[in-house]
Amino acid sequence: MILDLLSQRLDFEKTVTWNALRKLCIPIWLKSDSKLKALIEQVAKNEFRLFQVDNHQTKPEYAALWYVLTNKIAVIKQLFKVQNGMENYVKFLEKDFANDAKARTVACKNAFALISKGKNWLACAFYILGRAFKGAV
Numbered sequence: 430m431i432l433d434l435l436s437q438r439l440d441f442e443k444t445v446t447w448n449a450l451r452k453l454c455i456p457i458w459l460k461s462d463s464k465l466k467a468l469i470e471q472v473a474k475n476e477f478r479l480f481q482v483d484n485h486q487t488k489p490e491y492a493a494l495w496y497v498l499t500n501k502i503a504v505i506k507q508l509f510k511v512q513n514g515m516e517n518y519v520k521f522l523e524k525d526f527a528n529d530a531k532a533r534t535v536a537c538k539n540a541f542a543l544i545s546k547g548k549n550w551l552a553c554a555f556y557i558l559g560r561a562f563k564g565a566v
Contacts (some may be wrong), residue, residue: 445471446479447495470499477508489515493554502526505554526558533559540564 450456450472459465473495480488489508496505506522509515521539524532536559543552556565 444475446475447472466499469495470501473499473501473504488512489518490548490551494550494557497554497557502558526560533561535559537561537564 445468450468455468456465459468473492476495477488477492480491489505489512492508493505496502496508502522506519509518509522521535524535526532526536536555540552540555540559540561541564543549543555553565556562
């Protein structure tokens with residue numbers, strides 16, 4: 430109920446971002462997993478759409494975390510496909526992280542390397558793909 434009121438007042442479909450969710454503490458008090466997942470999917474779309482390009486990350490690199498959290502690997506793979514020079518990421522995301530321990534190990538190693546490059550959002554996504562949740566934090 431509260432979420433519906435906030436959604437109407439703040440026009441969540443077009444404007445909800447991680448900063449807004451964090452400030453309102455929504456992930457803490459929202460009890461419905463399905464509503465939280467839907468909200469994170471909306472955050473993913475908006476963060477990609479509203480992302481301001483900086484020197485360290487591209488739009489797909491920044492949005493990867495949100496799509497990995499909602500298990501939408503195909504979406505992030507498609508976003509990397511349309512971005513020039515991202516073929517390595519597309520090839521990497523084609524691996525089976527759920528069943529292949531070697532792929533998960535490679536994801537964690539790549540995440541560690543990304544941290545040194547200042548690509549923390551993408552590193553967090555890779556740690557999650559590798560099931561190394563402590564590294565993601």
